[in-house]
Amino acid sequence: MSRADVVVIGLGFVGVPLAAAAARAGFQVCGVDAAAEKLSHLAESAGAQGSQNPELRTLLTTGQLELRRRGALPDADVYCISVPTPMRADGRIDTAHLLDAAEAVGKAMRKGALVLVHSTCAPGSLEQQVIPLIARKSRLLPGIDFHIAHAPERIDPARGTPTADLPRIVAGLTPQCTKAATTFLRSAFARVVPVSSIRTAEFVKTFENTFRLVNISLANELAEVCRGHDVDPVEVIEAAATKPYGFLPHHPGIGAGGGCIPVVTEFFRASARQRGVIPPMVEAALAVNAAMPGRTVELIRDRLARSWKLSLSRCKVLVVGVTYKPDVVDIRNSCAVQVINRLRVEAADVGYYDPRIPQLRMERGRALRSTARLDATGFDIAVILTKHTTVDYSALRTGALPVLDCSSGTPVPWQDHD
Template sequence: MDAVVIGLGFTGLPTAVAAARAGMTVLGIDASPERVREIAGQRQGCGLGTVSEQDLRTALASGRLQVRHNADGVPRAAVYVLCVPTPADRHGRLDVSLLTQAADEVARAMRPGALVIVQSTCTPGTVEEVVLPRIAATSGLCPGLDFHLAHSPVRTDPGNVSVDTVPRVVAGCTPRCTELAVRFVGRVADRVVPVSSPRAAELVKIFENTFRMVNISLACELAALCRAHRVDVAEVLEAAGSKPYGFLAHRPGPGAGGDCIPVSAGLFTASARRHGLHSPVVDAAIAVNNAMPVHTVHRVREALAVRGLPPLRRCRVLVVGVTYKPDTANIRQSAAVRVLNELADEAEVAYHDPYVPNLLLDNGIALTSQPVTAPADLVLIMTRHAAHAPVRRDDVPVFDCSSGDPVQVA
């Protein structure tokens, strides 16, 4: 194998496909047998919105890309790319157990001269303080001489499959590590941006997503201020966006979700605390974001009362769209799911989402996606999928909450 990609999720699968498209022989490995089966069987949606399913079919048909379960072991290869999840807990600490497990598997398989690239999200110091000594101890090889290690966090935008057109940041543990990593990543991405150290690359990933968290939270506060002044927030944002410098538009919503924005912001503050630093701006942004689902439900209550409609406790509520963003199947950190959990405390709830057939609520209730025409007293649109028709119900009120501020749909 030219390359082995471990972890075939949102970042691993597009990397494997891009490497195969570049002419490399690639093996993709995943810990989930079901995930391997859906990729090998090319099931609809298996690209997760980050890789073209036509490109996936081409790569598999060419034989340049193979996929298999990790129980079958890791073979020798010139390059290993680690794309396993590193979830964060509520204190902002990363769970690196899957990353260290993947590092151990690679260390046992690799031979002198191999390049290991970590794509997983990492707190500053993870690559040099956790992954490097782990590989060195397990393999008995000397880092920077016998094997090469680098970090290259991926920028993904599920729903936009042009991942290879986004510039990639790369940093190795030594200049030679950087050189080799740039050479590989340059074959799977249009542009490579080398930085001085893995810590710098780790901080790039954390900061660029924290930047979005801060500005989305600021936009949510703007929406509340606009409402108090009876001004349309969309009008203010559009006009502000006409400024040709110093402004980058962000939209308010019921809460930022997914694997990157809220997780990176938590890592930012946790890393600051570990170094005795304060991050009041980021802390405030996280607090605003965490409060948005509860705020959204409160605004629904107010909207019902103003219109003389029955209160939530007497409603059957149908939530439309539960993924964290449109046109992707990812519900991790989804504000829509958090709203659904809030609603379930006082109302009978159901949901509709073609990307999510089943959903388990925090209270243990298991739900199955219902038709958008299912019986309900109230419909709340949380996530608007572009591929599906606008929601229209003549029998019950429909509120669009996708901006975080419920607006009745005519």
């Protein structure tokens, strides 16, 4: 495909449904990604049972959508950037993929094109980094020679809500940019919500995720307090959720992970500090979240000693579920993986089962492989960290093996659920 209506750069959980939505709307779409193995997997799994994009095979077969490995980008009317902006080991945001994509777009685009950045961005980064880079590489004036706008991604890979049904926030560099971006998005999405500026759109995404982290951390603090009163925090939250106004339920767990909630909350903190503001509630929420894997191990250790007179040292532990949340194939910033690392520091002998993650690369380069099936034979205890809805846990109910379900934040012996 030497020319396309739309080019989507980055074919992850954001880019693939975006490309499919544009193709479904009638655009000729070219999706590009730097990872050859990802492209092969997409082509092989397109239309498979359980796929989040069941129409992908049809779009590929008809030629409405083409997938290719990153190289020089084809000429297009619209360029959509949907690459990741992960958090580095030092806690800073890695913008390398975003800037690389921006440079490629700048080299390929022509006058009159529309550039839409869907990647999650720290407030100010588009105006300070991305737009100047595209302008420099294209030698075109932003807002005059080409349109540029930000439409931060909204997607929940576990729920399967059709991307086209989710309201999309958008803002352009100029009113004309906003109009061009809104017109394009309305052809593929049910509802488009323009806001006043690119920085406002960046803050919308930042606040959405910060709101969730603050409330998840509050739920984890509730669980900590409830433990001291022998009260079930989940029962408290479910009862509170019957209030028809003013309450939105969030649930405790082993900590919020993934590529959005903890990362984007760091955007909020960094943006505040840039203006000399220390946000105490956000600081506290981040601290609570960061402490959860360690606190989970403490609770497991305590429960083992009290209920079964076992020590973590040299205990053979089967961890069940390692993704950052249920029903995804993603271990980015997974608190379950952090729990495994901490269990190993405690000298526990750890194995794991997760049908979605066949292998884990642990600290110091060691690889762990998932057991072929949920079988706790040879282990002293099983610990459920991430509870996939597609896993049959009944195998853990057989025999006298102790089982702790930590998925709701409090290690509960399995028999306590009966």
